[in-house]
Amino acid sequence: MRYVAGLVFLLFLVVSLSSCTRHTGYVPPPTTSSLQERELKGETTGTPITDSRWRAMGITTVEQKEQFLKEKEAFENRDIHFDFDSYALTEEAKAILREKAEFLKKYPIVTVTIEGHCDERGTNEYNLALGERRAHSAWQYLVNLGINPDRMTMISYGEEKPIALGHDEASWAKNRRAHFVIHF
Numbered sequence: 001m002r003y004v005a006g007l008v009f010l011l012f013l014v015v016s017l018s019s020c021t022r023h024t025g026y027v028p029p030p031t032t033s034s035l036q037e038r039e040l041k042g043e044t045t046g047t048p049i050t051d052s053r054w055r056a057m058g059i060t061t062v063e064q065k066e067q068f069l070k071e072k073e074a075f076e077n078r079d080i081h082f083d084f085d086s087y088a089l090t091e092e093a094k095a096i097l098r099e100k101a102e103f104l105k106k107y108p109i110v111t112v113t114i115e116g117h118c119d120e121r122g123t124n125e126y127n128l129a130l131g132e133r134r135a136h137s138a139w140q141y142l143v144n145l146g147i148n149p150d151r152m153t154m155i156s157y158g159e160e161k162p163i164a165l166g167h168d169e170a171s172w173a174k175n176r177r178a179h180f181v182i183h184f
Contacts (some may be wrong), residue, residue: 026088046064047061047062047063048062049061049064053184054061056109057107057109057110058107062143069118069129071110072182075180076179076180079177079178079180080092080096080097080138081093081176082095083176085130085131087130087138089141092141093179094141097138097141098145100112100142100180101142101146101147103144103146110182110183111153111182112153112182112183113152113153113180114139114152114154114155114178114179114180115135115154115178115181116130116131116133116135116136116151116154116156116157116158116161116178117156117158117161117163117175117176117177117178117179118130118134119162119172119175120159120162120175121172122159123162124158124159129156130156130158131158134178135154135155135156135178136154138180139152159175163175163177
């Protein structure tokens with residue numbers, strides 16, 4: 001009987017993890033006319049950038065590039081945290097996700113990976129599944145805020161990538177998180 005229960009749980013884990021495949025959708029770059037309009041309004045004053053990758057994101061000056069990189073760093077360095085054994089979003093997490101949604105709306109060509117993490121308590125299998133649910137909670141909230149789901153992928157690391165190495169409540173609280181990685 002325990003063998004059957006173990007197989008059922010393993011099947012559930014495989015099915016839930018296989019449902020988080022990466023979808024990448026094409027987001028067209030800003031039109032030339034919108035870039036020209038911004039230049040006419042004086043929004044692109046500064047040292048021009050000729051790299052098409054940056055221009056595709058609507059970034060036309062070195063100063064705008066530096067601003068984007070600063071905002072990207074802030075985006076990636078602000079995780080959301082969860083209560084013990086929970087994937088419910090706190091009010092603080094929702095506020096952080098609203099800020100992240102504004103960034104993603106400002107830069108529509110950017111994609112993001114949402115990583116679900118857990119503390120060291122619980123089995124590896126349980127924590128992988130909980131990390132997946134945590135990443136999915138953040139993903140769903142961002143979708144509800146208008147972010148295209150094709151711009152986001154999810155992965156669970158369970159307890160495998162702790163940010164705090166202690167074995168106390170303060171460390172465990174830091175490890176119960178969703179982390180965000182920008183791609184462009």
